Amino acid sequence: MDSAVPAPQPTRHDAVLAEIARVAGSSLELDVVLDRIVERAAALTGADRTSIWLLDRNARRLLPSALFGMDAAFTADWKQRPLELADEQLSREVIETGRPVAIEDAAADPRTDKGSVEFFGDKSILVLPLARRGTVIGTLFMNHVRQAYRFSDEDVATAEAIAGQAAIAIDNAQLYGFARRVAMQLHRSFRHAGEALASGADLGRHLNLMLQLAVETVGADGGSMELFEADRRSSFAVASVGATPSPAAHRERFELRGDGGPLGALELWSETAAFEDDERELLDAFAVHARSAIEHARLYASLQEERERARAAERREADFSSMVSHELRTPLALVRGYAATLLRPPTLLPPEKARRFIEGIDAAALRLQRLIDNLLSASRLESEMFTLVPEPVEVGALVRLAVAASLLLAGEKCQIDVNLPPGELWILGDPDQLAQVIENLIGNAIKYAPPDTVVAVSAATGDGRVRLSVRDHGPGIPADALERVFEKFYRLVLAPPGDEHAASGPRGLGLGLYICRRIVEAHGGRIWASAASDGGSVFTVEMAARSHLTE
Amino acid sequence: MDQADLPPSSAATTLAVLAAGTAAEKASTMGRILIVEDEAGLAEVLSLHLEAAGYETVVCHDGLAALYEVERQTPSLVLLDLHVPQISGFRLIQLLKQRGETARVPVVVITALSFPEAEDALRAGADDFIQKPFLPDEVVTRVGRLLARVS
Numbered sequence: 001m002d003s004a005v006p007a008p009q010p011t012r013h014d015a016v017l018a019e020i021a022r023v024a025g026s027s028l029e030l031d032v033v034l035d036r037i038v039e040r041a042a043a044l045t046g047a048d049r050t051s052i053w054l055l056d057r058n059a060r061r062l063l064p065s066a067l068f069g070m071d072a073a074f075t076a077d078w079k080q081r082p083l084e085l086a087d088e089q090l091s092r093e094v095i096e097t098g099r100p101v102a103i104e105d106a107a108a109d110p111r112t113d114k115g116s117v118e119f120f121g122d123k124s125i126l127v128l129p130l131a132r133r134g135t136v137i138g139t140l141f142m143n144h145v146r147q148a149y150r151f152s153d154e155d156v157a158t159a160e161a162i163a164g165q166a167a168i169a170i171d172n173a174q175l176y177g178f179a180r181r182v183a184m185q186l187h188r189s190f191r192h193a194g195e196a197l198a199s200g201a202d203l204g205r206h207l208n209l210m211l212q213l214a215v216e217t218v219g220a221d222g223g224s225m226e227l228f229e230a231d232r233r234s235s236f237a238v239a240s241v242g243a244t245p246s247p248a249a250h251r252e253r254f255e256l257r258g259d260g261g262p263l264g265a266l267e268l269w270s271e272t273a274a275f276e277d278d279e280r281e282l283l284d285a286f287a288v289h290a291r292s293a294i295e296h297a298r299l300y301a302s303l304q305e306e307r308e309r310a311r312a313a314e315r316r317e318a319d320f321s322s323m324v325s326h327e328l329r330t331p332l333a334l335v336r337g338y339a340a341t342l343l344r345p346p347t348l349l350p351p352e353k354a355r356r357f358i359e360g361i362d363a364a365a366l367r368l369q370r371l372i373d374n375l376l377s378a379s380r381l382e383s384e385m386f387t388l389v390p391e392p393v394e395v396g397a398l399v400r401l402a403v404a405a406s407l408l409l410a411g412e413k414c415q416i417d418v419n420l421p422p423g424e425l426w427i428l429g430d431p432d433q434l435a436q437v438i439e440n441l442i443g444n445a446i447k448y449a450p451p452d453t454v455v456a457v458s459a460a461t462g463d464g465r466v467r468l469s470v471r472d473h474g475p476g477i478p479a480d481a482l483e484r485v486f487e488k489f490y491r492l493v494l495a496p497p498g499d500e501h502a503a504s505g506p507r508g509l510g511l512g513l514y515i516c517r518r519i520v521e522a523h524g525g526r527i528w529a530s531a532a533s534d535g536g537s538v539f540t541v542e543m544a545a546r547s548h549l550t551e
Numbered sequence: 552m553d554q555a556d557l558p559p560s561s562a563a564t565t566l567a568v569l570a571a572g573t574a575a576e577k578a579s580t581m582g583r584i585l586i587v588e589d590e591a592g593l594a595e596v597l598s599l600h601l602e603a604a605g606y607e608t609v610v611c612h613d614g615l616a617a618l619y620e621v622e623r624q625t626p627s628l629v630l631l632d633l634h635v636p637q638i639s640g641f642r643l644i645q646l647l648k649q650r651g652e653t654a655r656v657p658v659v660v661i662t663a664l665s666f667p668e669a670e671d672a673l674r675a676g677a678d679d680f681i682q683k684p685f686l687p688d689e690v691v692t693r694v695g696r697l698l699a700r701v702s
Contacts, residue, residue, distance in 0.1 A: 322664055326634070329683035330590060330665035336684040337596035358591045 019044060020165040030173035034066030038140075042068045045159060046149075047142035049120065051168065052130070053083075053091065054138035057219055058087055058272050069145075088113070090127055095136045100128045100160055102151040106143075124149040126156065128163035132171045140166060182282055185217040189289045203297040207290060208238040211266070214286040215241045218279040220540045221249065223281055224451040225290060227257075227264035245269040252280060254287040258295050282449060320489055323509050327371050331364035338364070363408050370443060376510045377436060378488070381518045388430055388522055392546060395425035395459050395466055402438035403457060406446065414449045416442065419458040425466050426546045433519045437527075440512040441451070441470040441539045447508070448474030448537075466545045473536040483530045488514040516541075570588040582627030582698055587617040587643065588661065589635045597630060600687035601694065614638025618646065621653050628698055629658045630690070631677075633668055641675055646675040657697045661685070 006496040020040055038050040049069030053062040061082045067075045085092055090111045092549070094101050097258040103109045106122040129136045140163045151159075189210045207225055215223045222242020226235040245251065249269040256263040264289045268275070275283070339358040342349070349357070380386055403416050410416055427434075438457075445455040460467045477485060477492060484490050489510040513529075516539075520527040525543035532538045555599035584606045588594040591612065598608040611617040615637035617629070629647065635650065640660060647653040657678040664666045669680040679697055681690055 322668075326663040330593075333684035334590065334592045334596075337593055338685055340687050341596050341599055364592070 015044075015093055020162050029169065030177055031066070032328050033169045033173050034166075035068070037162070037169060038066045038068035041142060041159075041162050041166075043141065045142055045155065046144075048127070048145040049122075049141075049143040051141045051143075052138060052170075053134070054130070054170070055085070055095070056082070056139070064086060069143075069210065083240065090125070091139050092130050094127045094139050098129050098131060098136055100126065100156055100163075102126050102156055104148055104150055104541065121145050121515070124151070126151055128159050130163055130167040130170065132167045137167065179191040182217055183214045186282075186285055186289070189213050189286055193235055203293065206293055208241070210286060210290055210293065211239045211241050214266070214283055215268060216280055217286075218268065219270070219276060220275075220367050221245070221271045223266065223268040227256075227268050227294065228262060232262065238264070244271075246271060252283060254283055256287055256291040256294065258291060263291060263294050283342060316489055320509065322377070323491075327509055328368065331367040331371075334364035335361050335368075351531040356515070359408070359411075363411065366408055371509070373436065374440070374509065374515055377433075377515045377519075378511050381515060381522075386522075388433075390428045390430060390523070392426050393429050393431045393434060395427060395468060396420045398434055399438060399457055399459060399468070402435055402442055404440040405435075405439055409443060410455070412444050413451050414446060415454050416446075417454050417456045419456065421460060425459060425461055427466050427523075427543045428546050429523045429543070430519075434523070437516045437541060438468070438470070438521050440516050441541075442540070444512060445470050445472035445474070446539075448472055450474065461545055466543050468541045468543075469538055471532050471536060471538040473532075476531055476535055477529055477532070477537050482531075485529055486513045486527070490514070513539075537551070581607070583607040583609065583624070584694065585617060585620055585626035585629045586610045587612075587614065587629065587635055588611060588632045589642070590632070593632075593661075595688055597690060600691055601630075604691045604695070606694070611634075614640065614643045617643060621647065621650075621656075625652050626656060628694055629656060629657055630661065630694065632661045633672060641672060644672060644675045644677055655701070657701055659690075659693060659697065 019028070020037065029203055035479075036054050036409060040050055041047065042050045047069075047251045049067070051064065051068070052066040054065045055061070056063055062085055063082045064079050067078055070078065071541065083091075085095070089111070090101060090103075099112070103112060103125045106112050106117045108124050112122070120143065122143045122145055126142040128140040128142075130138040130140055140159070142159060149395065211223050211225050214220070220242070222240075224237060224241070225239040226237050228235045249271050250273065251267060251269045252275045254266040256266060266284060267281070282526050338361045342354060342357055399418060399420060403418055406416065442455060442457060449455055449472045455473075456469075456471045458469050458471075460469075481490075481492055483493060489512070490513075491508055491510040518526050523540060523543060527539065530540070553585055581604075586594050586601075586603050587609055588597065588610070589612045594610045594612070601608050606627075606647050607622060609620055611620050613636040617631075617635075617636075618638060618695045620626075621629075629643075631640045631643060638646070642674065643659075644658055647656060647658060658676065660669065660672040660680045662680055663683045669677075669682070671678060679693055680691060
């Protein structure tokens with residue numbers, strides 16, 4: 001029938017354990033857990049005063065961690081007074097042996113602190129080790145004051161069990177606290193990595209803060225961070241925390257590895273104990289944060305550079321369009337000014353002056369035409385549509401045409417001398433483009449030539465090559481600009497320092513010589529500038545000579 | 552094309568018949584315009600039209616020559632291209648505005664750009680600007696209006 005088997009009556013020992021386990025598991029806050037344990041331990045064993053002492057990191061001092069049996073004010077004060085383990089004979093014995101010590105007569109036993117015994121009126125004391133994974137982390141004291149107590153084996157076993165539960169609870173709470181602190185530190189570290197990205201600046205400061213956090217988190221004595229130079233052969237320190245490590249310090253080094261290879265290294269050191277596995281894992285996490293902060297900062301710096309380059313290009317473009325505006329509007333102003341003067345009724349200009357004005361209009365229009373030709377050439381030369389249709393070209397004819405087209409620009413300002421060898425000189429090329437080269441060179445020479453000077457155009461042949469030179473008696477080109485004058489948009493500006501608007505001479509767009517070089521090189525030839533022996537500049541074009549008859 | 556070697560009054564004689572009286576009489580009443588322009592053709596055209604309107608004109612082809620000229624005789628108004636050799640138009644405005652005798656001489660700048668050059672020039676102390684290309688009559692009108700306001 002219903003013969004219920006009576007549940008086994010729990011022993012006192014079991015009841016104590018169950019109670020302690022319940023208390024120990026009730027919270028993950030270390031202080032709360034310890035307070036509950038000492039309170040329960042007293043209630044369950046009949047002790048008058050119970051206390052828990054925890055060893056510090058270096059196992060040198062005992063930290064008063066929980067106390068039951070004294071008032072709150074006393075307890076608060078008590079917690080402020082750690083003890084040197086070396087001075088505590090009783091605790092030292094328990095910690096060193098890992099075994100409990102039961103003292104029935106506290107006043108007589110040589111191991112007790114007589115001052116303390118007298119102060120509290122202790123009669124009997126039971127001290128238990130708090131052991132975690134084979135390591136003693138502290139002690140549990142159970143003090144009997146009202147009457148001496150003879151500790152039975154079962155009492156000691158129960159107390160040991162309480163201590164065991166307490167140790168587990170402490171372990172859990174410490175791990176939890178540690179984990180939470182680590183999570184917080186990692187969060188802060190990550191924030192620094194993020195801030196390093198957001199600000200782009202101050203990478204050093206963020207790395208220092210992250211290093212500080214890493215050092216705090218694992219309780220290291222110091223740390224340093226170094227980054228490799230671009231060549232990866234040398235490195236430089238970017239962050240450092242704590243004092244220089246002693247030769248005996250335990251060091252742990254973590255490589256900061258980026259996507260493109262090693263970036264640097266993070267190193268931490270401890271003077272007392274080597275880092276444990278879980279601490280190494282944590283430091284790895286810091287290393288990852290540091291790495292991403294560095295990579296972010298570098299990315300930011302490269303973005304910054306890119307932006308700077310884009311801005312410079314924008315500036316060049318803006319400069320260019322303002323120069324185009326100048327160069328177009330000045331001849332236009334001449335055309336309109338001359339025309340308005342000629343049209344003004346009644347025209348009383350003497351005929352020779354009127355003729356000069358009409359020539360002025362023509363010259364200004366030619367300036368405009370050359371400018372527009374160069375603008376169009378530059379874009380055509382750069383487009384993929386650019387093709388060269390070479391045909392035999394006679395250099396003498398080419399030069400004479402170019403000179404004729406430039407006479408209007410020379411006006412009365414300067415004279416153009418042409419010096420060609422007898423006979424025909426043939427080259428292979430696009431006659432229109434080659435004409436543009438020579439016209440540009442002659443136009444430049446006229447622009448820079450002082451009044452009443454000679455611009456000399458000459459050609460020569462030898463070694464299967466044709467050389468065509470245009471020389472002027474202008475101010476000349478500084479040696480360091482002889483190559484640069486062929487760069488796109490490069491303009492030789494001769495202005496007093498601090499007053500760049502006071503550029504002397506013609507300004508131009510910085511396209512003419514660029515176009516010349518592009519065309520000549522597309523023809524397989526060379527073009528260069530040099531200083532003339534008696535001042536001024538010489539521009540030379542060299543191309544392969546062709547015999548017309550073999551073509 | 553270079554008119555620099557001609558005396559300032561020679562251009563005036565060609566159109567002076569448009570105005571009553573002699574050029575010299577006109578100059579004393581209408582004022583003396585300093586034209587600072589390195590483009591010789593533009594300087595000549597401006598000079599012609601201003602003289603036809605009764606002003607006396609002096610042409611300088613660079614900023615330094617202009618500075619010597621104002622030292623020699625303070626003009627009634629300066630017509631100034633911003634891009635001239637030796638001393639730029641910008642610098643010249645600053646120098647003129649710093650000198651006691653020329654601080655109140657109106658300056659009209661000639662520029663290819665309304666922005667940012669003309670604005671920079673106005674900020675530096677220029678009183679008006681004329682953009683290239685311009686009609687000479689427009690310049691004469693602006694000069695007259697500015698001089699009327701000053702006197």
